[in-house]
Amino acid sequence: MKALFIKYKSVVKFILTFLAVYFVLSFAYKLYLDFSDGSTYYPDYITNLVAVQSDALLDSFGYNAQVIPHPDEPSMKVIVNGKYVARVIEGCNAISVIILFLSFIIAFAGKFKTTFFYMISGSVMIYTVNLFRIVIITIGLYHYPWRRDILHVVIFPMLIYGMVFLLWMFWVNRFSKVNKRHA
Template structure:
């Protein structure tokens, strides 16, 4: 048994670190979400909604992001038409938690790890705001493509980007990089 533990030690450390970080960050995020009433929109989702609205207004689009009167999400009105809603799951926090957990599991130098995590959080956040803005525009013009755009293309873009960030981390900055 000791032989196998020694042989698989790097893998077990990776798995243990990944799941420990993921569980701790997820629990902290759930505590954060539980601090809001059931009919409230959490602060991060509100911030994402404001940034989507600001981004689209920079390009002179007629857009308004507002709290739903009866639900805990934001409604995006584009050219005075309801196009999409932004729910808590759209704020990319779960993707960011996944990203952080993986980077920590392959951590390297503390300072480099911290900087890469901060860079990744900002990058994923900005990508997510751009994703929601583009999704709004595209669904206004092509509402029949909802499944393709929302269900396939945009998740592929955000998860694919996180995967590329992981590959860069492992090959360039982690303790396993050559």
């Protein structure tokens, strides 16, 4: 058993680091959600911000959009040209995807400065792509409501997680210490 542990030490270290960071960040995010009372920013600040920024992007694309708090659930209703098209819920704000991204990058950390800036730039990229994802889904739902399942359940999750995967692969191949050890 000890020989196996020694042989796969880097794999075990990666898994334990990834899980530790993932659970700590997820727990911190859950605390944030639990203590976000929704009185100032409904349903929470980040989800509200994503909804408002999505509204601004929709407006910049020539759609008359507005977001309003949903009366029956913690979400923001997206209304385009007077038609209720979509809702922005907590899961739409990309924080869980960013937590997953950060956990992987920290588990494969490189030099501190490089790791830090890659985490920041990757998180901003994921957040920005997510905003465009929401806008494109909203426009798609406005014009093609019968394509809801394929747009929301298949295509756009594949794009956002595909982008995260590419960011991970770029990191491992260019900057991580693990790649340097095996080169």
